[in-house]
Amino acid sequence: MLLIILMRKYDDTYRHKGLRKKLVDIIRDKGINDEAVLTAINNIPRHFFLDSAFDEIAYEDRAFPIAEGQTISQPYTVAYQTQLLQVKPFEKILEIGTGSIYQATVLAEMKAQVFTIERQKVLFDRTKHFVLKGKYPNMKFFYGDGYEGLPTYAPFDKVIITAAAPFIPPKLVAQLKTGGKMVIPVDEGAQQRMLRLTKNADDNTSEEAFENFSFVPMLAGKNG
Numbered sequence: 001m002l003l004i005i006l007m008r009k010y011d012d013t014y015r016h017k018g019l020r021k022k023l024v025d026i027i028r029d030k031g032i033n034d035e036a037v038l039t040a041i042n043n044i045p046r047h048f049f050l051d052s053a054f055d056e057i058a059y060e061d062r063a064f065p066i067a068e069g070q071t072i073s074q075p076y077t078v079a080y081q082t083q084l085l086q087v088k089p090f091e092k093i094l095e096i097g098t099g100s101i102y103q104a105t106v107l108a109e110m111k112a113q114v115f116t117i118e119r120q121k122v123l124f125d126r127t128k129h130f131v132l133k134g135k136y137p138n139m140k141f142f143y144g145d146g147y148e149g150l151p152t153y154a155p156f157d158k159v160i161i162t163a164a165a166p167f168i169p170p171k172l173v174a175q176l177k178t179g180g181k182m183v184i185p186v187d188e189g190a191q192q193r194m195l196r197l198t199k200n201a202d203d204n205t206s207e208e209a210f211e212n213f214s215f216v217p218m219l220a221g222k223n224g
């Protein structure tokens with residue numbers, strides 16, 4: 001019985017593909033125009049990343065609870081952050097907040113080398129059984145504190161933070177290459193302002209500010 005349910009969950013039918021095309025149209029209408037981002041979203045079966053058996057929900061443009069009080073980001077938000085990141089094939093990208101693995105998969109589908117950190121043990125442990133693992137050898141999972149980054153693997157071309165950061169973590173800036181970019185939602189009261197930071201040749205940074213979003217908080221340390 002369980003096997004049948006699992007097999008159905010990991011079935012990507014024509015119906016799913018149709019729902020996904022509509023989702024891509026919605027995201028495009030909202031202003032996302034990076035075709036590589038839209039193609040990645042069109043290619044990835046988002047219903048594989050939800051706990052729910054009601055897989056239509058996966059193709060609505062909204063966030064959804066996963067385990068441990070965390071969320072899978074809204075598809076538009078994933079597309080927005082990914083577009084700001086200006087992903088190119090083979091870039092080394094550090095993600096903070098693995099969560100459902102969906103955002104990391106979008107980056108991997110775009111042929112980046114993805115390093116993703118999760119502080120919740122339960123969520124990290126799930127990555128060991130990630131059903132698309134074989135398809136994406138360009139993805140590495142880490143259990144740790146995102147504020148620390150991954151000094152062993154630094155420097156990175158890009159850094160993306162998918163939780164609400166109270167400030168820009170200095171160690172993550174230090175782990176960016178010259179010319180590298182960080183996309184980070186930084187707290188501004190109840191919401192966060194999406195910022196894109198560029199590391200310049202003199203090690204100074206410049207910042208661009210974009211729209212407001214609402215993320216779960218980025219917390220310090222490991223949990224569990």
Ligand code: SAH
Nearest residue numbers: 072097099100102103118119146162218219
């Ligand atoms: N990128 C995820 C979004 C998950 S929500 C997705 O595509 O589904 C944010 C995630 O960040 C949560 O899983 C939360 O546990 C994690 N998180 C919060 N603070 C963190 C930290 N300091 N280091 C690493 N992960 C963190």
